[in-house]
Amino acid sequence: MTIELTDVHYSYPARQRGSSPALVGVSLVAGERECLGVVGPEGGGKSTLLSVMDALLKPDAGQVLRDGEDVWEDPADLASFRRGVGLCFQFPEQQFLCETVGEELLFGILPEDRDAMRGNAFQLLREFGLSPDAFLHRSPFSLSMGESRRVAIASSLIRQPHLLLLDEPSAGLDGKGLQQLEASINIAREHMATMVIVSHDLDFLASFATRVIILAAGSIRYDGPAEDLLFDRARLRAYGYDVPEIVEVIEQLRASGSNIRQRLCSIGELQAAAEGLPLAAGEKRNSQKE
């Protein structure tokens, strides 16, 4: 799916969020198979942008186009549009409605399709490192932050959405949770046309984003290839971000004589480059295979 916003404006009712507009003239395209990363200061409109893309909020002006068609043109089609979009909120417990994890996973599925989807729910839980025996009957409100985040993402993936919107998916996850999330996003990307990830975690974005936008005070300040922005120390610094760890490591490797290219790469490539470095006298390698 291609999702396009043209000159979108949105303001919350004044008593809800003060008087400043949340989105001001936002235009962007997230194309087929693209993974768009969104960064920027808090209150800059990132979460609002996701709600507009999911057609939960109607723009005051401008258009939201799905494959070229205005999603708001025929209100009768809105429900089917939203069914094709998976949205995970920043605080996953805000989106839980059911008494058990099992019901939560199947909540977005039409009742007549639920039996057929149960197997997928089991499979997804396993892929996310949550054993069905231990989790299916637990209350979603009893989960830790990391567990509830995984359940929330799994419950949006089960409908096999065409567009997946993730708001700070890596926040609060431990090392294993992060690996499981990354693996799950990779699985999702194989099926999915388009993904938008809001995150302050540039290390996480470096693994997935093909393009990144910086959104501040409701408008787009940068829109370009992920690789260009993530290596641009000065531009990132202006927004208080450090370059991702992977960029620092590549720079360190190059400074130590490696000919590794200055572009985003896998940990395997980094490891190979690190192993290819000449060892100083008496130095022992302590690299750990992953």
Added chain:
Amino acid sequence: MTRPSVDVPHLCISEAAIVAVMGANGSGKSTAALCMNGMLLPERGEVLVDGLNTREEVTRMEIRKRVGVVFQDPHLQFTSMSVESELAFGLENLGVPGREIRARIEQQMDLFQLRGKRDQVPASLSGGEKQLLAIAAVMLLEPRYLVLDEVTTFLSGNSRVQVFELIANVPARTGAGVILITQNPREAFAAGRLVVFHEGSIAFDGPPETVFRNASSLVKMGVPVPLRERIGLA
């Protein structure tokens, strides 16, 4: 909520220092944090804050004044209908004179860039703004120990830098001790000491650069490890 159990034979945290705490989800970090100000009482063993025992009801209020906790999920700690009154709430309870409350709130709103949000309902703030407000409100009370439970997860680059600077200056400025629970190895490096929880016990305790040398054990425990250590480049 089912909380992980902890079994910690001895852990001593002193004033005027920053201690980072890492560990997998469910390893007992937050449980330990809640024990520190008496919100949870240990089944066995004692938690002493400057010698005061959290088990004794008479000292519990004093302990809560001394140990300020900012939770992972800021929704849980807001009680007021505006940012300004949320900041005033704790100081009013402590009986601080009105004029002083106003002055301190103004200063805090500047430090945490919340001035433009003064009249907003805390629930209407963005995720990062809620975290800023929660940290600002607890730091305003100048506790002797400040427990921060993954409080920077939703902060943008600039806010993280600013909040981090404020946190890093706490020991020197107020003499307080900071317990910084985090999943971010970069934040752990800001502390002189890193304690790693694993299945309710303490697995490592030492300077961050020494602890991170155990990359392969840490990865197995589900603890995020800096990329350099993971590829053996450190």
